[in-house]
Amino acid sequence: MEQVFTLSFLTGLLAAMMRMATPIIFGTLGEILAERSGVLNLGIEGIMLMGAMTGFLTTLSTGSLWLGVAAAALTGVILSLLMALLAVWLGLSQHVSGIGITLFSTGLAMFIYRLAVGSPTNPPTVQPFTRAAIPRLSSIPVVGEAFFTQYSLVYIAFLLIPAVWILLYRTSWGLSIRTVGENPFAADTVGINVNLVRTLCLAAGGALMGIGGAFLTLAHQNMFLIDVVGGRGWISVAMVIFGNWDPVRGAAGALIFGFLDALQLRLQGLGFNVPFHLFLIIPYLMTLIALVTMSRNASAPAGLLKPYRREEKG
Amino acid sequence: MRLTLAKRAPLPGWIQVLVPVGAILVTLALSAIPILAAGGDIRLSYASLFRGALGTRYNFLETCVKAAPLTFTGLAAAFAFRAKFWNIGGEGQLLAGAIAAAWTGIHIGSLPPAAAISLVCIAGFLAGGAWAAIPAILKTKYKVDDVVTSLLLNYVMWHIMGYLLFGPLQMPGSSWPRSPAIAEAARFPVLLVRSRFHLGIVLAAAAVLIVWFINSKTVFGYRAKAVGVNPRAAAFGGINVNSVILKTALISGGLAGMAGVGEAAAIHFHLLMDISPGFGYSGIAVAMLGRLHPLGTALSAFFFSVILVGAQSMSRITGVPTYIAEVIQGMSLLVMLVALLLTEYRIKAVRN
Numbered sequence: 001m002e003q004v005f006t007l008s009f010l011t012g013l014l015a016a017m018m019r020m021a022t023p024i025i026f027g028t029l030g031e032i033l034a035e036r037s038g039v040l041n042l043g044i045e046g047i048m049l050m051g052a053m054t055g056f057l058t059t060l061s062t063g064s065l066w067l068g069v070a071a072a073a074l075t076g077v078i079l080s081l082l083m084a085l086l087a088v089w090l091g092l093s094q095h096v097s098g099i100g101i102t103l104f105s106t107g108l109a110m111f112i113y114r115l116a117v118g119s120p121t122n123p124p125t126v127q128p129f130t131r132a133a134i135p136r137l138s139s140i141p142v143v144g145e146a147f148f149t150q151y152s153l154v155y156i157a158f159l160l161i162p163a164v165w166i167l168l169y170r171t172s173w174g175l176s177i178r179t180v181g182e183n184p185f186a187a188d189t190v191g192i193n194v195n196l197v198r199t200l201c202l203a204a205g206g207a208l209m210g211i212g213g214a215f216l217t218l219a220h221q222n223m224f225l226i227d228v229v230g231g232r233g234w235i236s237v238a239m240v241i242f243g244n245w246d247p248v249r250g251a252a253g254a255l256i257f258g259f260l261d262a263l264q265l266r267l268q269g270l271g272f273n274v275p276f277h278l279f280l281i282i283p284y285l286m287t288l289i290a291l292v293t294m295s296r297n298a299s300a301p302a303g304l305l306k307p308y309r310r311e312e313k314g
Numbered sequence: 315m316r317l318t319l320a321k322r323a324p325l326p327g328w329i330q331v332l333v334p335v336g337a338i339l340v341t342l343a344l345s346a347i348p349i350l351a352a353g354g355d356i357r358l359s360y361a362s363l364f365r366g367a368l369g370t371r372y373n374f375l376e377t378c379v380k381a382a383p384l385t386f387t388g389l390a391a392a393f394a395f396r397a398k399f400w401n402i403g404g405e406g407q408l409l410a411g412a413i414a415a416a417w418t419g420i421h422i423g424s425l426p427p428a429a430a431i432s433l434v435c436i437a438g439f440l441a442g443g444a445w446a447a448i449p450a451i452l453k454t455k456y457k458v459d460d461v462v463t464s465l466l467l468n469y470v471m472w473h474i475m476g477y478l479l480f481g482p483l484q485m486p487g488s489s490w491p492r493s494p495a496i497a498e499a500a501r502f503p504v505l506l507v508r509s510r511f512h513l514g515i516v517l518a519a520a521a522v523l524i525v526w527f528i529n530s531k532t533v534f535g536y537r538a539k540a541v542g543v544n545p546r547a548a549a550f551g552g553i554n555v556n557s558v559i560l561k562t563a564l565i566s567g568g569l570a571g572m573a574g575v576g577e578a579a580a581i582h583f584h585l586l587m588d589i590s591p592g593f594g595y596s597g598i599a600v601a602m603l604g605r606l607h608p609l610g611t612a613l614s615a616f617f618f619s620v621i622l623v624g625a626q627s628m629s630r631i632t633g634v635p636t637y638i639a640e641v642i643q644g645m646s647l648l649v650m651l652v653a654l655l656l657t658e659y660r661i662k663a664v665r666n
Contacts (some may be wrong), residue, residue, distance in 0.1 A: 015660035039564075040461075042461075042465075046644075047363070052422060064469050086651065086652070088429040090319070090652065090655055091655075092652070092653070092655055095400055095402070095461050096598070096602060096647070096651055097651060099402065099595070099598055099647070100597075100599070100642075100644060100648040100651060101644075101648070103530075103595060103596075103598075103599060103640070103643060103644035103647055104644025104645055104647070104648055105644070106640060106644065107637055107640025107641035107642075107643060107644050108348070108640075108641050108644070110635070110637040110640065111348060111352075111635050111637035111638060111640070111641050114637055115351070115352050115635055120496075131384040134404070147464065164371065173570060231469050231472075232470075234465055234469065235469075237462060237465070238462065238466055241462060254463070263462075275477050275480070277474070277476035277477035277480065278473070278477050280471050280473050281473045283468045283475070284466050284467075284469055285470070288452075288463060288466060288467075291452070291456075291458045291462070291463065292452060292456045292458060300459075309319070309384065
């Protein structure tokens, strides 16, 4: 037990928390962008897996990690545009379109991966991202190693939190996005192209989801496994609700999830017989409780789930 | 000039029936792209797919075996969607059913088979139903979105299963996440020699008829439909909407639970972490392709099963990865969605 109450355990735990939270922060921010404009993107789970796959394969064949990240972002954009075609332009059910995108892209990711690498006994690996220490800050005890000796993508994720917040609440683009999400008819009246804004938000969000997937195969691990995303997309959807559609609060939820995930892994690593599955239920229960308690003053965008057809003004 | 969608006059019934067939054909045509990309010859690939799924007696019966869980999860989704209860939690309900069935089957002692099998089925049905009741209660009582809650509960149940298989339900002396075997008496009997054609397939067929009967011959089926079409009007007409949604959830979850019962009691005889390759999620595609009609759902479950089983032999013969089955499955759902849209709307060119 004394191993737990050491500084090095704490440092390692916090560092791992940051890493475990990162893909979920990417996913949560991406989903917030989409939902704030009025589109629930349930394709996220599949999009993250496709991002993980294309990112990995691109790096495997080119040797460039950043090219892999770019490929993952592009994959996310393309799949989100497909989502936009179905759920925005054709006005199909956002639920079913999203599930369809996830089913389709999950199959496609595994298919393309098999096609590219065959079925070798040892799956291929890449040389993953290494951690980059931030000068000065990284020499602070505990905090320095936990927060400022991380992968670049971790820093990017954490910088994106305020960036998305500013975009949504402090820019005119953000105002347009929120108006489209809350009241598309009003937005249309003042000359905002509702479907275009939704498409752009889906695309930008999709890029973030793709990068979140690539983090898993290029930094967190160095290979592609079929269950590499393992529900992190759905967790992100949950964190959006948990965070009340606010990027800062959503990211806080992702950090709680990262903390629990890191804690169970570290305790297991020390040989504790923790029922880690029960640990991993906590974030889901947290979200369910948040859903119930928030339902009375829920602030989901009012236009969420409703396709916009000008001629069908209710 | 730009393109918009305009409502079209209702199409005759026979076209409505043909929509899924058309969607399947379009899906198979589109799936030629990944098959070609994998270097497969199109005619050989599809020939080996269909021969692999339907060509011999054994293969055909294997296709029936795979169709059973898909029929159950498809019915579960179709039954719920018809009342606009968005149950995306089929996977979790399936796992709940499998866990309950395995637990009962392990601890059942020495009952006669008929009693043991009935108990296992009842336990699985109830567990699935209870798990589906949670999102239904959250929806009716607290107005929480059922899609998100039912989806999240899939992972909760997966982790509960993980906890059980690494803990109380783990086979003694084993380090694998695997339960002890289900008692012989509780296992579904194989009904046809030299095959795995088991009792669960008959139960799935019976479930199709029962759901059809509930939907079209009972007051409850009528009410569920009314709630699905317009909950406010249904409430105005004196229907207790919340009660209808809760009952729908119980039956829907129970059906998904039965898929888990079959996998535990007829296929694996143990509870395992990978007891379901995502049958619960596939059920959504099955139901949509079947247009939420029980008979349509059964047919579309069979189609998906043909793809799943056939993809194995297609892969052996042409080298196209078996994951083509998942690609086709996802694609058929997307194509079907668009096809359904085109039955209601037509694309119209508007001059600016």
